[in-house]
Amino acid sequence: MDFLIVTGLSGAGKSRAVDALEDIGFFCVDNMPPKLISRFAEIALQSGGKMTKVAVVSDVRGGTLFNDFQSELDLMQQLKIDYKLLFLDCSDEILLRRFKETRRRHPLIDQSDASLERAIEAERALLVPFRARADYIIDTSNMALAQFRERINTLFLENPSASMQINCMSFGFKYGAPAEADLMFDVRCLPNPFYIDSLKYKTGLDADVNEYVMAWPQSVLLLQKLVDLLDYLIPLYMKEGKSQLTVAFGCTGGKHRSVTFAEKLYAHFSEQNLSVSVNHRDISKT
Known part of the structure; x- marks a missing residue:
């Protein structure tokens, strides 16, 4: 089974990653609480081959639940459940522009004195250890959607054609x-x-x-x-x-x-x- 965990900065393109992964046959679950990742992986492994390509997204949208992310990754290793971690990054300048264009609410805005710049800074600091242990890092700052999908296909398809x-x-x-x-x-x-x-x-x-x-x-x-x-x-x-x-x-x-x-x-x-x-x-x- 190919089990992929996706995380990264808000606004960096995790929703687009899910769309691209679904198009190449991944069973995707967005915004999964970290505590459920290992349990879900075990369910997928016991599916009798019905779930051979799985991707789950977990990030700061989970609030305090995301505090368990580090320990859950450690647990996956202890259980000898093979997984890969994909981290989506993006420059602060582009993130600011994306949030202003879409008028989406940053998950950490309430803890950052309503400052979008501080919210992005806080999230980046929070995600440092996960970026460090990522198997794949994609910086979407200057990447068009077609280029992003091509990158996903290249990484996760045996035959990109x-x-x-x-x-x-x-x-x-x-x-x-x-x-x-x-x-x-x-x-x-x-x-x-x-x-x-x-x-x-x-x-x-x-x-x-x-x-x-x-x-x-x-x-x-x-x-x-x-x-x-x-x-x-x-x-x-x-x-x-x-x-x-x-x-x-x-x-x-x-x-x-x-x-x-x-x-x-x-x-x-x-x-x-x-x-x-x-x-x-x-x-x-x-």
Whole structure:
């Protein structure tokens, strides 16, 4: 089990870290009282493999409960529960700006004479020992959201190229275009197997339909151009932190040409070791 404990300065991006971790398959719990961390870790270990990637966030929002954080980390070591500690840092100047922009209330503002500067200073002093024992430190001061997500993916994914889930979809325009499509390609420009009696009631999952669709030079050239385009676009989407991409191929009924192209792209992305799935929305409709 990968068990990650996240802490750090208020306003440094712990909520964004949770979002990024959830997108790569972590079971996340925010604002957990320190005393519950070891108990929760034991529950996760006893889940029978249902919880293999877990992240919990614990910080000064817990008030006096956070006083137990140090002893709880020590207890985790005594219990021989393997964990990693991620600390999120940020400059005072950026934190001041973020709190003023969001108008969020700092957790220590009441103990700091209503001074945001003093609250940040007090929290930083309180967190010194945890920053020192952190396995990972991310300074988010000048880090864009996409860069932050990329950093999380690099640290906690065995295969960072799997950070974005790609869904190859086929559909029929006669049933309406899919609202969830990020990229949509119309393949009705290609010869239609529907008009071949032996292929009419088959689908692009059948070898003879697949062979018919790809027997035409324009089909081969279109597929190559789409592969080239998507091979160029996908790394750009990943760099910007996109977690899901739906590539949809449409033909008239969603059974022949669109299915063939969705399957071809699915095979191509699978060979590149990307996280990809395929979905034929209208293949069973009459």
